[in-house]
Amino acid sequence: MIELQNVSKSFTLHNQGAAVIPVMEGATLKVEPGECIGLTGASGAGKSTLMRVVYGNYLAASGRIMVGDVDVAQATPRDILALRRETLGYVSQFLRVVPRVPTLDVVAEPLLAVGVEQDAARDRAATLLAGLNIPERLWQLSPTTFSGGEQQRVNIARGFAHSYPALLLDEPTASLDAKNRATVLGLIAQAKARGAAIIGIFHDESARAQVCDRFVDVSTFTPRAVA
Template sequence: MPLVLRVQALNKSFIMHAQGDLSLPVLRDVALDVAPGECLALVGPSGAGKSTLLRSLFGNYRPQSGSIRVRHRTNWVELVGAEPRVTLDVRRHTMGFVSQFLRVIPRVATIDVVAEPMLRLGASPEEARRRAEFLLGILGIPDRLWSLPPATFSGGEQQRVNIARSLIAEYPVLLLDEPTASLDAANRDSVIDLIRARRKAGAAIVGIFHDVAVRDALATRLYPVDLPGAPA
């Protein structure tokens, strides 16, 4: 089976210089492969390093050693130690990340926040806008809110704006950190439908899903994560 993401011997510790160079090992020799159409759910207790792994895959956290290779356009690209412009290009074209919280940009309208990743890929403003409206509609954001900046929206609304923004570009690799954490049942189901459609279209997904129903609906495989040295 062709792969799109391949992680080998990944190690990540946090070294706190203000605490006498205290070292907190979080990931040790992590290895995983993900193929198109797969959804790998990271499972493990709180604090086990699931988010650290996900953020490392996105190039947000910097592992000390090991390899994270992603299929980017037609090449394999190494993300551990990559130059900033390489990581940025991978994020622009290949890899999307849905975090629990939207980092709000002051004064930018919701519709433009959502359309931006698609514009960056060269879509026309009309096309990007139409797609953004479609996604916001499916996610139940009322159209009277589209022209407002999302800063004052509720947590659940912001999360859905975030999901729309991350799904609009149809990235081949999607990383999801609790994508339904603050949603009610109806909105949760729309998010599940959208993500499942991406998976069926061939996206490779790695996610953290606290909600077992969401995990069951999306995951094709479970990947246990635990702290180095923790009892198995």
């Protein structure tokens, strides 16, 4: 479902004499439907960069990045938006929302975007919010003023609203208490059971042991410094 072949990425620092920093070389990995792989490697090894390259936020310098039948490395912006709407979900660590939109609609929005009717979308949003212990009195408020942990849970509810065939999870259990962490791990297990292919970053070792089928150490893709 997700397959990277020989992907490389470097950053050009235009404000620092156009210095070029290679961060990834020859990245190759494959995630089958129903499988969750965990990215490992020291801080700065390139875990988040790999996720952003797959999501199309960063343009790869070379290689193929297949998500379903779309090569993200070659896709047009319009194709990438369609891929994100229908196929590829991304739960980042931080919630980014349009101000003043009620939480219930923030969570229902990915379902409306794929044509689910409003009542059904709101029902699913309500089930997710209740499961993640967001009190009902908050559902009609914008999440912009919520606590960090509440915002993270709204973000997770939104990320799991639509049944994406492929998912990127960047530390989805960071800063959650044990009960909510267990709920999120349950959502990940359900997504795997319905056949989602998942790439995740989990710093929490017990979380990663519970949901990951195998690990990929991204430092094997870190270019060696030229002496």
